[in-house]
Amino acid sequence: MSILITAEGFSEDVWQTLPAGDELQQALPEGARFLFPLAFWQARRAEILARYPHVGLWLEPDAELSALFEAGDLPHFEVIAIHFPRFADGRGYSLARLLRERGQYAGELRAVGDVLHDQLFAMRRVGFDAWVLKDGKDAQKALSAFATFQNPYQGDVRQAPLFRRRNGTAA
Amino acid sequence: MYRYDDYDFALVRERATQFRDQVARWQAGELTEDEFRPLRLQNGLYVQRQAPMLRVAVPYGMISSAQLRALAHVARTWDKGYGHFTTRHNLQFNWPRIEDCPDILDYLAQVEMHAIQTSGNCIRNITTDPFAGVAPDEVINPLPLAEILRQWSSFHPEFAFLPRKFKIAISGAREDRVLGWFNDVGLRLSAPENGEPGFTVIIGGGLGRTPVRGQVLREHLPWRHILTYLEAILRVYNLHGRRDNLYKARIKILVQSLGLEHFAQQVEAEWQHLKDGPATLTQAEYDRVSARFGAPAYKTLPDDDADFVLRKAENPAFARWAARCVHPHKQPGYAAVTLSLKAPGQAPGDIRAEQMEAAAALAEQFSFGEARSSQEQNLILADVEQGRLFEFWQIARSAHLATPTVGLLTDVTCCPGGEFCDLANAKSVPVAHAIQARFQDLDYLFDLGDLKLNISGCINACSHHHVGHIGILGVDKNNAEYYQITIGGRVGNRARVGEIIGPSFPAAEVPDVVSEIIGVFVEQRRPDETFLDTVDRIGVAPFKNRVYTQRAHGTAKRPQQESVA
Numbered sequence: 001m002s003i004l005i006t007a008e009g010f011s012e013d014v015w016q017t018l019p020a021g022d023e024l025q026q027a028l029p030e031g032a033r034f035l036f037p038l039a040f041w042q043a044r045r046a047e048i049l050a051r052y053p054h055v056g057l058w059l060e061p062d063a064e065l066s067a068l069f070e071a072g073d074l075p076h077f078e079v080i081a082i083h084f085p086r087f088a089d090g091r092g093y094s095l096a097r098l099l100r101e102r103g104q105y106a107g108e109l110r111a112v113g114d115v116l117h118d119q120l121f122a123m124r125r126v127g128f129d130a131w132v133l134k135d136g137k138d139a140q141k142a143l144s145a146f147a148t149f150q151n152p153y154q155g156d157v158r159q160a161p162l163f164r165r166r167n168g169t170a171a
Numbered sequence: 172m173y174r175y176d177d178y179d180f181a182l183v184r185e186r187a188t189q190f191r192d193q194v195a196r197w198q199a200g201e202l203t204e205d206e207f208r209p210l211r212l213q214n215g216l217y218v219q220r221q222a223p224m225l226r227v228a229v230p231y232g233m234i235s236s237a238q239l240r241a242l243a244h245v246a247r248t249w250d251k252g253y254g255h256f257t258t259r260h261n262l263q264f265n266w267p268r269i270e271d272c273p274d275i276l277d278y279l280a281q282v283e284m285h286a287i288q289t290s291g292n293c294i295r296n297i298t299t300d301p302f303a304g305v306a307p308d309e310v311i312n313p314l315p316l317a318e319i320l321r322q323w324s325s326f327h328p329e330f331a332f333l334p335r336k337f338k339i340a341i342s343g344a345r346e347d348r349v350l351g352w353f354n355d356v357g358l359r360l361s362a363p364e365n366g367e368p369g370f371t372v373i374i375g376g377g378l379g380r381t382p383v384r385g386q387v388l389r390e391h392l393p394w395r396h397i398l399t400y401l402e403a404i405l406r407v408y409n410l411h412g413r414r415d416n417l418y419k420a421r422i423k424i425l426v427q428s429l430g431l432e433h434f435a436q437q438v439e440a441e442w443q444h445l446k447d448g449p450a451t452l453t454q455a456e457y458d459r460v461s462a463r464f465g466a467p468a469y470k471t472l473p474d475d476d477a478d479f480v481l482r483k484a485e486n487p488a489f490a491r492w493a494a495r496c497v498h499p500h501k502q503p504g505y506a507a508v509t510l511s512l513k514a515p516g517q518a519p520g521d522i523r524a525e526q527m528e529a530a531a532a533l534a535e536q537f538s539f540g541e542a543r544s545s546q547e548q549n550l551i552l553a554d555v556e557q558g559r560l561f562e563f564w565q566i567a568r569s570a571h572l573a574t575p576t577v578g579l580l581t582d583v584t585c586c587p588g589g590e591f592c593d594l595a596n597a598k599s600v601p602v603a604h605a606i607q608a609r610f611q612d613l614d615y616l617f618d619l620g621d622l623k624l625n626i627s628g629c630i631n632a633c634s635h636h637h638v639g640h641i642g643i644l645g646v647d648k649n650n651a652e653y654y655q656i657t658i659g660g661r662v663g664n665r666a667r668v669g670e671i672i673g674p675s676f677p678a679a680e681v682p683d684v685v686s687e688i689i690g691v692f693v694e695q696r697r698p699d700e701t702f703l704d705t706v707d708r709i710g711v712a713p714f715k716n717r718v719y720t721q722r723a724h725g726t727a728k729r730p731q732q733e734s735v736a
């Protein structure tokens with residue numbers, strides 16, 4: 001089981017991905033907590049909801065979010081994982097922000113894949129609150145990344161832009 | 172110029188600390204080369220042919236005397252005593268050791284400098300008009316907005332890993348001096364008769380492998396909305412720009428593949444969610460940032476200074492310098508002045524530590540302690556009293572900063588090329604020197620008039636060869652260095668890419684070819700015509716014919732430039 005980093009520390013990851021197989025047709029697996037790929041979720045929505053009390057979603061960086069928004073799916077998910085196939089692929093940052101700001105998604109948002117120390121700070125700002133680091137990376141050391149900057153300029157999912165916070169005045 | 176407050180200082184210091192930690196982790200093997208590369212690039216650190224190269228940001232070209240002195244110190248302490256100004260305001264050091272870069276950045280942070288996002292697939296240094304704030308044709312002073320854009324783009328959490336680099340230029344004057352048509356986004360003044368001033372948003376321009384003139388995405392964007400609108404553009408690009416092919420990853424390719432209309436719809440749809448949100452600028456923020464620039468304490472002076480006029484009449488060398496290096500100013504009795512970095516024998520844009528200090532002293536004595544770096548790789552001191560220009564000139568001359576050729580053929584814009592740059596196909600500086608050596612006669616150069624020559628060592632076009640009146644591009648031909656020539660390119664409101672005249676030439680022939688092109692111009696020009704006027708009137712064919720008739724055909728390589736449908 002992988003180590004899950006949160007801004008508060010570490011925990012064990014209790015979520016599983018679907019076993020590889022004939023994706024959309026396969027039988028629903030035994031187990032409690034799965035991160036279902038977007039297409040699988042969209043094809044088997046009713047069955048999944050009937051079978052599992054806890055539901056998670058797995059998004060690749062090319063995910064189209066509008067259908068999720070329109071279907072009102074987001075409240076069903078306890079966890080949404082966004083996959084970073086390469087850390088230099090920055091699509092996941094926009095997806096995260098859209099889920100939080102436009103979708104008002106309130107559950108756990110985790111970054112998985114090629115996730116590294118030096119990306120954590122920005123990831124947190126766009127709405128991620130959990131991370132599974134790339135294998136072999138020092139998770140303890142990575143926690144220091146959350147303190148990189150005290151007062152970034154831009155607004156993010158947590159706070160307004162600095163120019164609206166300067167000296168405590170909302171301009 | 173803008174002075175940091177505590178927040179600004181804290182951020183550059185935290186950045187220096189972060190980078191020191193990254194270098195340490197790389198040295199300890201905790202970061203692989205592949206993992207470290209994008210991190211160091213986002214801090215302007217390249218590994219080049221001979222040594223690392225550190226590109227220090229000069230945000231929108233503004234630099235203070237204290238900063239120039241600090242750069243001189245860096246050049247002497249950690250480099251070989253000089254630096255190189257690029258065409259995007261920044262200053263490059265060619266010889267630092269990677270291990271020293273954290274110390275260099277700590278040192279620079281003390282004078283409000285950094286190397287944030289001077290490279291990498293992120294939002295790069297904002298470029299603007301080197302005459303911002305003083306140009307007579309200016310309507311909006313772009314400097315406060317350029318600083319606001321600097322802050323907004325620095326460590327923007329959503330856009331640190333774009334498909335490719337992203338360049339924004341902003342201009343508040345009637346004439347475009349920022350290459351607005353050839354940036355990823357060009358913000359150009361839009362000042363409707365009755366209405367709030369704002370910007371015309373140009374999208375998808377760029378030079379490089381696929382030169383494209385940008386298109387108008389939005390005719391008028393009120394200035395308060397620039398951040399939210401840029402976020403909408405960048406979000407569409409971040410999500411949909413190509414990441415599978417380095418050469419197709421710039422936003423211009425996305426705009427072309429979607430078509431302007433469809434792209435504009437996507438931006439508009441995104442913007443509807445962001446518009447009027449927290450990133451909408453306020454007058455209070457604009458005023459706060461403006462105030463930190465400080466207003467120059469101009470004296471009340473007569474329009475044309477008598478001493479300046481007299482000195483020009485008495486001293487032809489001074490008159491010549493003034494004709495090319497002194498520029499109009501909106502404040503009566505003042506002038507903006509170019510300090511040329513094109514002294515014979517010096518690589519274009521290079522500046523030695525002593526010259527940095529001389530420029531710092533000149534700025535301090537004559538121009539409120541500020542200078543700007545221009546896209547033509549010169550320095551500009553924007554606020555000099557006309558009555559002190561003679562004194563200024565004498566000092567500048569002794570520092571080899573008064574070459575009177577600004578805007579002439581030998582004011583060559585030139586990248587470091589094959590002697591330094593890893594990506595180069597060919598050397599560029601020796602070609603610049605050979606052309607400068609060929610055209611030394613000042614009377615002749617003055618007679619030729621405005622002529623912009625740009626030399627890039629490869630198709631990345633760092634020196635904007637496409638928009639040179641004469642452009643020279645280094646190409647590789649069977650492992651030999653060859654040069655392809657374009658003519659008729661131009662910057663400004665009517666900016667466009669020049670036309671390739673034909674197959675490329677070996678280095679030794681380039682000065683001859685330039686002479687032949689100039690020869691056609693001299694023969695064909697009508698009184699008062701500039702080079703571009705003549706090219707526009709007679710077309711490229713007469714130049715082609717002259718250049719290629721005496722040369723063997725069939726050996727040269729085909730033009731490299733891709734055309735864009």
Ligand code: SF4
Nearest residue numbers: 586592595628629633
């Ligand atoms: S144009 Fe090419 S050779 Fe010149 S600096 Fe740019 S990448 Fe290097």
